[in-house]
Amino acid sequence: MLKMPLYALRPEAVVSPAPETPRERVVDRSIGGFIRKLRNLDNGQIEQILRHQREHNLRFGESAIELKLASSNDVLWALSQQFQYPYATDRVVEGFNDELIAAIDPFSDQAEVFRDIRSQLILGVMAPDQPRRPLAVLSPNVGDGKTFFTANLAVAFSQLGARTLVVDADMRTPRLHTIFGVPNNVGLSTILAGRAEDELIHQIPALPSLYVLPVGIVPPNPIELVQRPAFGLLMHELCTKFDYVIVDTPAASHGADARVLAAKCGAAMVMGRRGNSRMEAIQTLVTQVTKNKGRFAGVLINDH
Numbered sequence: 001m002l003k004m005p006l007y008a009l010r011p012e013a014v015v016s017p018a019p020e021t022p023r024e025r026v027v028d029r030s031i032g033g034f035i036r037k038l039r040n041l042d043n044g045q046i047e048q049i050l051r052h053q054r055e056h057n058l059r060f061g062e063s064a065i066e067l068k069l070a071s072s073n074d075v076l077w078a079l080s081q082q083f084q085y086p087y088a089t090d091r092v093v094e095g096f097n098d099e100l101i102a103a104i105d106p107f108s109d110q111a112e113v114f115r116d117i118r119s120q121l122i123l124g125v126m127a128p129d130q131p132r133r134p135l136a137v138l139s140p141n142v143g144d145g146k147t148f149f150t151a152n153l154a155v156a157f158s159q160l161g162a163r164t165l166v167v168d169a170d171m172r173t174p175r176l177h178t179i180f181g182v183p184n185n186v187g188l189s190t191i192l193a194g195r196a197e198d199e200l201i202h203q204i205p206a207l208p209s210l211y212v213l214p215v216g217i218v219p220p221n222p223i224e225l226v227q228r229p230a231f232g233l234l235m236h237e238l239c240t241k242f243d244y245v246i247v248d249t250p251a252a253s254h255g256a257d258a259r260v261l262a263a264k265c266g267a268a269m270v271m272g273r274r275g276n277s278r279m280e281a282i283q284t285l286v287t288q289v290t291k292n293k294g295r296f297a298g299v300l301i302n303d304h
Contacts, residue, residue, distance in 0.1 A: 032060045035070050045069055097179045099148050102155040103207060114156040117300070125267045125295040126244065133266035134167070134235045134245035135297065138258045138289065140281035142251045144273040145302040147175045150248040158210035162243035165201065165211045169261050171222035172250040174215035180204060187216025191234060192225040211242070222250070223257050232264040252285050262289050269297035273304075 036046060053063035061075035098104070102111045122128075126135060137153070139146040147170070154166035168176035169188060177184035182202040190200065204210040219225055238245050247265055249258040262268035268289050272282045282299060290296050 030060070031075070032064075035061065035064055035074055038074055039070055041069060097181070099179055100151060100155060102152040102159070106159070111152075111156075114152045117153065118156045118160075121297060125297045130295075131266075132239040132243075132245075133295065134239060134247050136169075136247045136249050136258070136262040136265040136268040138249050138252060138262055138268055138270045138285060140252045140270075140272060140277050140285055142173060142253065144251070144271060144277055145304065146251070146271055147179065147248050149271055149300070149302065150246055151176060151179045154210060154244075154246045155207060157244045157246070158204075158207050161209055163209055163211070163241075164244045164246070165213060165238060165242040167213045167238070167245060167247045168215045169226065169247050169257075170250045171215050171218055171225065172254045172257065174218065176212060176248055177214040180212045182212050182214055184214045184216060187214035189216040189219045189222075189225065192228060192230050193219065194230075223255055223260065226257060226260050226264070231261075235265055252281070258285075259288050259292075263292040263294060266294040267297060268292075268294060269300060271300040271302055273302045277301075 032046065032049070035041070041049075049060060049063045049067060049069060052058070052067055053060055056063065056066075058066070061070065064070035065075065101108060102114045105111060121135070125133070137146055137150045150166060154164050158164040166176060166180075167188060168174050170176075171189055174184070177187075180202070182204075186200055188200075200213060200216075202212045202214070204212065225231070235245065235247075247261060249261045252258045270282060270285050270289060272279075286296075286299060
């Protein structure tokens with residue numbers, strides 16, 4: 001059970017992660033073993049694949065695909081399991097939003113961009129030798145792609161096997177609950193209002209290292225809620241429970257919420273959208289954020 005201080009929520013308010021067990025070593029299970037389980041292949045079908053593999057000097061997965069006993073996605077999934085790289089397969093993708101590129105198409109060029117940004121952050125503001133800080137993601141306007149970016153960046157961090165929490169602190173136009181398909185009746189606003197509830201943090205089953213804290217009910221006074229000491233204390237506590245905490249914020253056009261959240265998180269990055277964000281607005285936001293004592297990760301321009 002993830003225990004939280006009384007100012008935040010009761011211990012039972014957080015979904016307990018499954019007990020950690022030692023990971024299987026890469027050599028413990030073959031690609032064939034994963035494909036057999038996924039496709040429920042019988043001994044005769046396995047022998048057929050092996051015979052075809054020997055006769056044509058193929059890999060097991062290639063042989064299974066040629067015999068139409070597995071798909072190329074099945075083989076990619078089996079490889080990901082062998083190397084402990086979780087992502088959503090066709091069998092679970094129905095519950096995933098199309099925006100979760102890093103989860104449903106992890107070998108695409110787009111997903112590679114998120115891995116590259118993840119690497120830069122780990123070498124910078126989120127380096128292992130740095131104090132743990134939540135990373136707030138800010139943008140000047142609605143429609144800049146900030147929530148899309150935040151969700152996929154969280155997926156990329158979770159694919160390292162690191163316990164990753166993505167927090168929806170956009171109490172103006174929240175969307176993370178829709179993207180990840182989690183309930184939104186209670187969440188961050190519930191905590192900050194001092195009303196503890198059960199199961200506020202949701203684990204994403206297909207991505208076992210990823211957790212989501214939704215907004216909950218959109219409050220009438222979001223800026224007052226985030227300015228209370230409880231938010232900073234909650235972020236500090238969450239950083240002791242998770243390896244990475246990434247926070248989605250409201251667009252700066254909605255008011256001072258994002259700047260306050262960035263200051264309380266201690267690390268921030270700003271993103272804009274080419275053809276949509278004005279450079280003056282991005283520069284103003286950067287100037288406001290860098291006035292704080294926290295770490296600034298940089299500016300990202302979204303081409304899409």
